[in-house]
Amino acid sequence: MAGGGWAGCAAAVELARAGCEVTLLESARTLGGRARRVELDGRQVDNGQHIMLGAYSESLRVMKLAGVDIQSAVLSLPLQMRYPPGAGGMDFLAPRLPAPLHLLGALLRASGLGREDKMALARFSTTARWMDWRLDTDCSVDELLARFDQTPRLIQLMWRPLCLAALNTPTERASAQVFLNVLRDSLGARRKASDMLIPRADLSALFPDAAAAYIGRHGGTVHTGAKVTGLTPLPGGRWRLAATGSALGDAPWTAEFDAVVLAHGAPATAALLRTLQLDAQGEQLATQLATQLDAFTPEAITTCYLQYGADVRLGLPFHALLDNPASGHWGQFVFDRGQLDAAQAGLLAVVISASGAAAELGQAALGAAIAAQLAAVLRRPELAQPSWSRIITEKRATYACSPGLNRPANAAPGTGSLDGLYLAGDYTAGDYPATLESAVRSGVAAAKTLLSSKYA
Numbered sequence: 001m002a003g004g005g006w007a008g009c010a011a012a013v014e015l016a017r018a019g020c021e022v023t024l025l026e027s028a029r030t031l032g033g034r035a036r037r038v039e040l041d042g043r044q045v046d047n048g049q050h051i052m053l054g055a056y057s058e059s060l061r062v063m064k065l066a067g068v069d070i071q072s073a074v075l076s077l078p079l080q081m082r083y084p085p086g087a088g089g090m091d092f093l094a095p096r097l098p099a100p101l102h103l104l105g106a107l108l109r110a111s112g113l114g115r116e117d118k119m120a121l122a123r124f125s126t127t128a129r130w131m132d133w134r135l136d137t138d139c140s141v142d143e144l145l146a147r148f149d150q151t152p153r154l155i156q157l158m159w160r161p162l163c164l165a166a167l168n169t170p171t172e173r174a175s176a177q178v179f180l181n182v183l184r185d186s187l188g189a190r191r192k193a194s195d196m197l198i199p200r201a202d203l204s205a206l207f208p209d210a211a212a213a214y215i216g217r218h219g220g221t222v223h224t225g226a227k228v229t230g231l232t233p234l235p236g237g238r239w240r241l242a243a244t245g246s247a248l249g250d251a252p253w254t255a256e257f258d259a260v261v262l263a264h265g266a267p268a269t270a271a272l273l274r275t276l277q278l279d280a281q282g283e284q285l286a287t288q289l290a291t292q293l294d295a296f297t298p299e300a301i302t303t304c305y306l307q308y309g310a311d312v313r314l315g316l317p318f319h320a321l322l323d324n325p326a327s328g329h330w331g332q333f334v335f336d337r338g339q340l341d342a343a344q345a346g347l348l349a350v351v352i353s354a355s356g357a358a359a360e361l362g363q364a365a366l367g368a369a370i371a372a373q374l375a376a377v378l379r380r381p382e383l384a385q386p387s388w389s390r391i392i393t394e395k396r397a398t399y400a401c402s403p404g405l406n407r408p409a410n411a412a413p414g415t416g417s418l419d420g421l422y423l424a425g426d427y428t429a430g431d432y433p434a435t436l437e438s439a440v441r442s443g444v445a446a447a448k449t450l451l452s453s454k455y456a
């Protein structure tokens with residue numbers, strides 16, 4: 001297993017459950033990939049704030065399999081889009097009623113939306129269900145919303161922030177079909193599927209650490225600080241893997257395996273594919289696959305952490321925010337970490353999706369702008385002066401989820417010298433954008449494909 005992000009950990013757990021002896025190699029010291037624990041000035045935080053959904057069935061399944069207590073690991077909230085009172089937003093909160101009554105209840109009692117806005121939202125939901133959430137031809141989310149006659153206010157307060165949060169791609173460039181897939185499995189499914197699950201534990205503890213322990217209990221091995229440097233195909237679909245790192249000792253490390261799952265991100269996978277020494281057919285297939293992965297355009301996510309006194313607390317665990325870069329308002333959501341973990345009292349996390357332009361401001365300027373935004377919209381002047389703040393930008397947090405994006409299968413293409421090589425990552429073919437759930441689903445699919453190919 002090359003890569004210890006959520007996809008690699010999910011694949012490793014699934015293979016260990018099936019009785020395989022798993023070796024997992026991760027170049028970083030901490031498992032989790034682009035959703036992991038980091039240390040900042042002696043504080044343990046995440047490299048980005050995440051929200052999961054009740055629809056994340058595979059994530060919840062493998063977490064339970066690895067021994068995670070879901071009820072204590074996440075805070076479960078009903079579907080909501082709630083802006084701070086008096087900030088010009090809306091208050092949309094689904095009651096805990098059976099679907100679709102929960103959406104009807106949220107719509108009827110939503111404040112901040114006019115009759116025209118509510119009619120547009122009802123029309124969208126009804127038409128999407130009638131279409132079975134499918135488009136004949138993919139288009140941008142902007143085109144979809146125009147086709148469904150959505151109002152400017154509803155787009156600003158509901159659809160645009162939902163699209164940014166789910167796809168990390170602006171609506172003018174985001175895939176309408178993938179957006180509909182997410183809405184189908186949340187808004188369009190049973191009520192519990194639309195629940196918002198906010199991690200209480202850090203992202204590494206939420207699953208990857210538990211996965212490592214599960215692998216160890218099932219006879220496998222996990223090496224962190226171990227970078228895969230090369231792959232060599234062997235007869236019978238076996239592979240020799242080379243790696244380096246202090247965890248593997250001073251001498252060059254190699255080992256042979258019945259199969260290899262590449263669970264790096266798309267850029268690292270493409271780079272590794274180009275190093276393979278293959279026959280002519282295999283080299284052509286590997287080059288074609290690497291070129292396909294090179295077409296994935298990275299999108300950044302920025303999280304700003306701001307520490308205040310332990311008595312600072314928001315009215316809700318999280319609020320949506322009206323972002324307006326022209327006014328210096330970059331934040332899109334703010335989370336009260338103290339309501340998730342008492343040890344983090346007074347710590348707020350502000351998220352900016354598709355944050356390339358925001359990150360260009362630099363840490364000091366962006367941190368000051370976000371603190372000023374919170375002070376203004378929450379009407380609490382003291383928030384303009386946090387005692388500590390730090391910005392984390394994951395420049396390759398996701399890929400741009402554009403219309404008609406061609407995503408590869410879990411099995412390497414063709415036969416012959418690429419036999420026994422499998423791909424796992426949020427970029428592989430599937431219904432979802434680059435989320436924790438798509439990474440986990442890909443890892444599970446890669447493991448099942450491997451098992452059916454190798455041991456059927």
